[in-house]
Amino acid sequence: MAQNASNDDDGINGINVTPLVDITLVLLIIFMVTAKLIVNQAIPMDLPKAATAGETQTIFSVGIDENGRLSADGSPIGSDAELEAKAQAAYAKNHELRTVIQASAAVNHGKVLHVVDELRRVGITKVAFAAEKTKT
Numbered sequence: 046m047a048q049n050a051s052n053d054d055d056g057i058n059g060i061n062v063t064p065l066v067d068i069t070l071v072l073l074i075i076f077m078v079t080a081k082l083i084v085n086q087a088i089p090m091d092l093p094k095a096a097t098a099g100e101t102q103t104i105f106s107v108g109i110d111e112n113g114r115l116s117a118d119g120s121p122i123g124s125d126a127e128l129e130a131k132a133q134a135a136y137a138k139n140h141e142l143r144t145v146i147q148a149s150a151a152v153n154h155g156k157v158l159h160v161v162d163e164l165r166r167v168g169i170t171k172v173a174f175a176a177e178k179t180k181t
Contacts, residue, residue: 103139105132105169107160111151115160125163132167140168147175 107128108116115122117131136142144164148157161172 103135103142105135105142105144107144107146107164109146109148109152109156109160111149113152113156125159128160128163129167132164132169136167136169141171142169143171143173144169145173145175 106118108119110116115128117128118135122128122131132144146157146160148160164172
């Protein structure tokens with residue numbers, strides 16, 4: 046009888062991992078496709094770098110006040126055409142031009158993106174955003 050009891054354990058000899066591998070590969074493909082879509086919607090930004098010594102960088106400053114009025118390098122701008130003209134002139138002098146956008150917290154996000162689009166039309170791709178330190 047003892048021999049008969051040991052024969053009852055012969056039910057499952059192994060685990061089939063094929064469905065697990067199939068599901069894992071499908072999830073991997075889904076993550077790869079969605080990651081590619083997310084990256085394409087982002088705005089490429091060139092954040093400023095600090096160094097103890099080096100060459101001086103040329104910076105083109107664009108300001109947006111709380112009413113949405115624009116200024117470039119401290120002088121007021123009335124239209125997108127003026128912004129484009131000043132940006133083209135600055136970019137023509139230096140193709141490694143870096144732009145800093147100083148936008149008020151009250152300004153519409155769409156206005157800031159519109160300015161970024163105008164700068165990218167000219168060819169300026171190195172953009173950084175200025176921020177003030179909050180008081181705690």
